[in-house]
Amino acid sequence: MSLTAPLATLGRTILSALALIGRVALFALSTVTHLFRPPFYGREFLHALVQIGWLSLPVVGLTALFTGGALALQIYAGGSRFNAESVVPSIVAIGMARELGPVLGGLMVAARVASSIAAEIGTMKVTEQIDALVTLSTHPMKYLTLPRVLAATLAVPILVAVGDSIGIMGGYLVGITRLEFNAAAYLKNTADFLELWDVVSGMIKGAVFGFIVATMGCFYGMQSGRGAQGVGRATKSAVVAASVLILAANYILTELFFSA
Amino acid sequence: MIELQNVHKAFGANKVLRGVTLSIPRGRSLVIIGGSGTGKSVALKCILGLIEPDSGTITVDGKDVHAGDRDAFLARFGMLFQGGALFDSLPVWQNVAFRLLRGSLKRPKPEARDIAIEKLRRVGLKPETADLFPAELSGGMQKRVGLARAIAAEPEIIFFDEPTTGLDPIMAGVINDLIREIVVEMGATAMTITHDMSSVRAIADNVAMLHDGVIKWTGPVTGMDNSGDPYLDQFINGRATGPIEAVR
Numbered sequence: 001m002s003l004t005a006p007l008a009t010l011g012r013t014i015l016s017a018l019a020l021i022g023r024v025a026l027f028a029l030s031t032v033t034h035l036f037r038p039p040f041y042g043r044e045f046l047h048a049l050v051q052i053g054w055l056s057l058p059v060v061g062l063t064a065l066f067t068g069g070a071l072a073l074q075i076y077a078g079g080s081r082f083n084a085e086s087v088v089p090s091i092v093a094i095g096m097a098r099e100l101g102p103v104l105g106g107l108m109v110a111a112r113v114a115s116s117i118a119a120e121i122g123t124m125k126v127t128e129q130i131d132a133l134v135t136l137s138t139h140p141m142k143y144l145t146l147p148r149v150l151a152a153t154l155a156v157p158i159l160v161a162v163g164d165s166i167g168i169m170g171g172y173l174v175g176i177t178r179l180e181f182n183a184a185a186y187l188k189n190t191a192d193f194l195e196l197w198d199v200v201s202g203m204i205k206g207a208v209f210g211f212i213v214a215t216m217g218c219f220y221g222m223q224s225g226r227g228a229q230g231v232g233r234a235t236k237s238a239v240v241a242a243s244v245l246i247l248a249a250n251y252i253l254t255e256l257f258f259s260a
Numbered sequence: 261m262i263e264l265q266n267v268h269k270a271f272g273a274n275k276v277l278r279g280v281t282l283s284i285p286r287g288r289s290l291v292i293i294g295g296s297g298t299g300k301s302v303a304l305k306c307i308l309g310l311i312e313p314d315s316g317t318i319t320v321d322g323k324d325v326h327a328g329d330r331d332a333f334l335a336r337f338g339m340l341f342q343g344g345a346l347f348d349s350l351p352v353w354q355n356v357a358f359r360l361l362r363g364s365l366k367r368p369k370p371e372a373r374d375i376a377i378e379k380l381r382r383v384g385l386k387p388e389t390a391d392l393f394p395a396e397l398s399g400g401m402q403k404r405v406g407l408a409r410a411i412a413a414e415p416e417i418i419f420f421d422e423p424t425t426g427l428d429p430i431m432a433g434v435i436n437d438l439i440r441e442i443v444v445e446m447g448a449t450a451m452t453i454t455h456d457m458s459s460v461r462a463i464a465d466n467v468a469m470l471h472d473g474v475i476k477w478t479g480p481v482t483g484m485d486n487s488g489d490p491y492l493d494q495f496i497n498g499r500a501t502g503p504i505e506a507v508r
Contacts, residue, residue, distance in 0.1 A: 039362065039363065041362070047349075124347075127343055127345055128341045128342070128343060128345040129345050129346075129347055129348075131305070131310050131341070131345065132339070132341055132345035132346075132347070134308075134309075134310055134334070135308055135310070135334060135337060135338075135339045136334070136358050136359045136409075137330075137331045137334045137335055137359065137363050137364070137365075138358075138362065138363065
């Protein structure tokens with residue numbers, strides 16, 4: 001008995017993890033299929049676009065600005081060890097566009113949006129608003145999930161592009177004020193080395209991260225348990241799951257896009 | 261006519277409904293009473309299809325509630341939820357007119373707003389309430405808005421889940437009277453679940469007592485006081501001793 005107990009616990013944990021993955025996959029698939037089946041709720045989509053896209057701009061912009069500045073300082077310090085300080089503009093631009101813009105932007109959106117979606121939908125579930133939607137002939141997946149997932153999938157790539165620009169500007173400001181780069185040379189260096197694919201690949205990552213963030217928020221909101229504790233647990237799970245999945249997806253996408 | 265035949269529902273090891281058989285004739289008002297956790301809400305949600313029973317059949321006018329067009333089926337129902345279940349993000353009038361702003365019953369926005377204001381007036385709320393948000397309303401006002409939403413599309417069947425819970429006795433009386441008036445006026449079939457005996461006496465044509473997952477007693481409200489059923493007798497008189505254990 002005592003020898004098999006740990007194995008049983010391990011087995012239960014693996015089974016429950018697999019069941020969770022299955023439920024999340026079915027939820028995501030169901031969301032996507034609703035995209036092709038009317039009715040569509042345009043007003044809810046626009047509302048979600050503002051909430052997820054426009055209102056996330058300050059937090060994503062500030063994150064990118066400080067990250068770009070810090071990146072410039074680090075690359076300068078590292079590059080100076082082998083007389084490669086001149087790579088600062090190009091590495092800041094490529095680093096922001098390919099990696100830091102999408103990943104940090106995605107994580108900041110996960111913190112802000114996944115939590116808010118999970119808390120909102122979780123509270124709606126606890127207060128029977130989801131049941132009320134059903135009795136009013138409105139499918140919760142169509143009314144709550146699809147608009148948020150679609151809005152996040154479309155808005156996060158744009159946020160990433162804006163974040164990239166602000167991050168590069170952060171590096172530029174630090175470069176010309178603290179590191180004594182010539183302003184025109186800095187900009188020329190950035191433009192010469194940054195390729196369209198660097199930006200596009202980051203935006204594709206942004207779309208995937210946006211999908212992950214909203215799907216996790218909606219999934220855990222819909223699964224929320226009763227009471228304040230249930231909603232709190234759903235919110236925490238949504239943020240943790242979205243963050244981990246963003247990092248995992250980032251590695252997979254980087255392998256797909258950039259491995260030789 | 262709503263009919264439940266031998267309906268069972270369990271959540272894990274917890275058998276909530278153990279063979280509920282019940283019928284509600286068209287145009288009548290049935291109130292289901294019973295202690296907390298006896299499965300009243302589960303029975304109601306099974307009829308609406310929000311919860312699928314493990315076994316048994318539930319029909320409305322002879323048609324299985326899980327078969328056919330769900331939208332058309334649900335369009336026949338209105339429901340007042342225990343906590344109101346108003347949508348926080350929408351103003352009051354859009355809550356009331358929710359069904360009229362989308363789906364098969366969609367109307368032009370000004371017309372839907374007019375209907376919402378008329379329904380608000382019907383439940384005793386002023387037109388100025390229409391543009392407030394649910395969070396700005398008192399508990400009693402939220403119940404009235406919930407009631408206005410339940411009747412907005414003039415449903416044939418209306419469900420009331422604990423309509424007076426959390427209200428003071430005067431407001432509870434107002435809501436009970438409103439429910440009775442509206443049900444009679446609309447000729448709707450009504451099903452209410454409650455613990456509140458004043459609600460039972462105000463709303464019910466017939467009463468059913470649910471205990472231990474089965475209907476212990478059912479009959480006209482006028483026969484409730486002389487039923488001879490020890491469970492019903494203990495419940496309606498609020499006695500701590502009797503066949504129903506006080507601690508469940």
